[in-house]
Amino acid sequence: MVIALRIEVKGLSKTYEGGVTALRPTDLEIGDGVFALLGPNGSGKTTFMRMLATLLEPTEGTALIDGHDIRRDRQGIRRLLGYLPQDFGLYPTLTVEEQLDYMALLSEIADRAARQAAVVRVIEQANLGDFRKRRVGELSGGMRQRLGIAQALLKEPQLLIIDEPTSGLDPEERIRIRSLLAELGGDRVVILSTHIVADVEATADSLVILRLGEVLFTGTIEELLARTRGRVWMCEVPRERLHEMKEQYVFTGVYRAGDRMRIRVVGEGVDGVPAEAAEPALEDAYLDVMAVAESAAGEP
Numbered sequence: 001m002v003i004a005l006r007i008e009v010k011g012l013s014k015t016y017e018g019g020v021t022a023l024r025p026t027d028l029e030i031g032d033g034v035f036a037l038l039g040p041n042g043s044g045k046t047t048f049m050r051m052l053a054t055l056l057e058p059t060e061g062t063a064l065i066d067g068h069d070i071r072r073d074r075q076g077i078r079r080l081l082g083y084l085p086q087d088f089g090l091y092p093t094l095t096v097e098e099q100l101d102y103m104a105l106l107s108e109i110a111d112r113a114a115r116q117a118a119v120v121r122v123i124e125q126a127n128l129g130d131f132r133k134r135r136v137g138e139l140s141g142g143m144r145q146r147l148g149i150a151q152a153l154l155k156e157p158q159l160l161i162i163d164e165p166t167s168g169l170d171p172e173e174r175i176r177i178r179s180l181l182a183e184l185g186g187d188r189v190v191i192l193s194t195h196i197v198a199d200v201e202a203t204a205d206s207l208v209i210l211r212l213g214e215v216l217f218t219g220t221i222e223e224l225l226a227r228t229r230g231r232v233w234m235c236e237v238p239r240e241r242l243h244e245m246k247e248q249y250v251f252t253g254v255y256r257a258g259d260r261m262r263i264r265v266v267g268e269g270v271d272g273v274p275a276e277a278a279e280p281a282l283e284d285a286y287l288d289v290m291a292v293a294e295s296a297a298g299e300p
């Protein structure tokens, strides 16, 4: 399915009252598939998403979603949009089906038959079929997240924005949510935020890397990897050199190799130790981008 929806972010920024700049002026374009906002806590991901979802007023700039301006046309945007915040309220005593029916009513799907059809559809889309009679209070973290996603899909949004969808989940649930998001990205634009590189690897087509409200990278996963190609090294050092090397290089992996240590670093190269080049993984590329920004900012 071809998706026409495009998001153009133009000089968008946010400074909260009190002076914290959560997003510096940002320009970017978001197209089809799954788009990830990757960055540590406090890097501005939620702020960015809330502005796109028209829940937070920008300080400067704007964004156009399918031509609708987030500052001028909230109604137009809300018709296109399903938004799932990190913490969302559920009714523990309702069943999954009842909760969805109630949410459908709140989202103004007034006609009973249309509501029922929407509930059946989202239960299937979120793979909740076996849990439709389960009480919401008895659901695991992953199932609750799935229910949240189902809710966000009730009005068949062309754009789904989900804040930290894998946060607090155990590894198996995390994998299931990732595959659900990747699947959903086939039919609509999905924007998700995460601080976990593996989430991006498993779901996203393109991404932005944010740090302290600044965009450090934007592009496809392949472009990010290409940037780091030739900057990843493996070498073996005696254990006692590990500490000193850590001060000097950006480590992306440390492994035991008998009585020595095998280390993986990103950067220009390694001095005084034989090092072989390695193919970059996304984690290397992310840590490289972060480390370059930190050293440019004069941080250790």
Ligand code: ADP
Pocket (backbone or CB within 6 Å): 016, 017, 018, 020, 021, 022, 039, 040, 041, 042, 043, 044, 045, 046, 047, 048
């Ligand atoms: P992330 O989602 O990446 O964790 P946020 O967008 O939540 O980042 O926060 C970015 C920065 O903005 C942080 O420094 C945070 O403390 C600050 N911030 C977030 N919300 C508010 C607010 N309502 N008032 C003041 N500062 C805020």
